[in-house]
Amino acid sequence: MDYIGKYPNDSGKFGEFGGMFAPEILMPALNELSKAYNKYILDETFQKEFTQILRNYSGRPTPLYYAARLSNDLGCKVYLKREDLNHGGAHKINNVIGQALLAKKMGKTKLVAETGAGQHGFATAIAGAYFGMKTKVFMGEIDIKRQAYNVYRMQLLGAEVIPVKLGSKTLKDAVNEGLRYWISHLNDTHYLMGSVVGPHPYPLLVREFQRVIGKELKQQILELEGKLPNAIIACIGGGSNAIGAFYDFINDDGVQLIGVEAAGEGKDTNKHSIALGLGRRGVLHGSLMYLLQNEYGNILETHSVSAGLDYPGVGPEHCFLKEIDRLRVGEATDTETLEAFKRLSLLEGIIPALESSHALAYLEKIKDEFSKDDIVVVNLSGSGSKDLDIIKNHVEFKIK
């Protein structure tokens, strides 16, 4: 397939998905961001600086680890791309360092971001401290209560956490409030989007900063195995860790790309976040994508045991890749996910994030499709340290 470098087009479209469905007043800021992106992304000095920071500060390249005991258990060769070993415990650092560096070049001195579970807020707070930029994080009131640990971590890093009392008091309202704040502070503030969502150029920007995952992975697997993997599996919330791992393999038709959504309490309950699998086309946060919505187009409440996958939409590029049959979409329930979480912890001594455990759980479900010499890479997007409060409340994890 001849795909890489062709999307999005100049107006930010991936086929019919994506675009810039933003208020007129935001357009100059989005255009300014596109201009800066075009100026810097291919600039050697910028790329060098970005790479250096990720290397010295975050610990890249992250290992591609052959999980021998898990492989033995599943009947194929399983490699884990260890994004959990990044500073901050997840892939999110790649994006925040990239965007904050770009913002700095643009002369911005402040960052504003939204957060749901608090993971992106935490990552943004890290970047804010690193670059000496004042950081505000908008967070739903309900999420603030649920995620006290992350709120505290952000505050330790000097970020201001602003409670959002509107709407569902969770992520989607935090995005709305964050964007509203940005509109009145455009001259000195960069809005640091947390995933490959939002109006153009965000899905492009975030993908390019997360591509480092797939670039490293390609080089590492060729060194280790002398060939490309049969499949790469990643969980999908907004889609940033997945597109980061997938992108440099899209032209390689022999590599299956598999995105896994959160089926929560089950596909046929209304407690899940299966936006790609069950959503309909709609516009949210400036972009056309598959969305979980009711018959009147109101956004549905979503559910997942992992707060990081709890988003009613999914990035426009994933929607397009699904449409052109280049992305396979799977799902894992909360129960399947907890099982996978437990298995990796016991077999490999690695406690995975609940988000990443969805990808592991789906591999378990389809393992019979692979033979013992087949290579499957799971993108281990983050560490489970942040999830222990949730985990320990599940009966199967009570330790006697």
Ligand SMILES: *Cc1c(COP(=O)(O)O)cnc(C)c1O
């Ligand atoms: C935030 C998060 C996700 C989901 O976000 P994507 O943009 O879909 O990658 C997945 N895994 C971890 C560990 C996260 O923190």
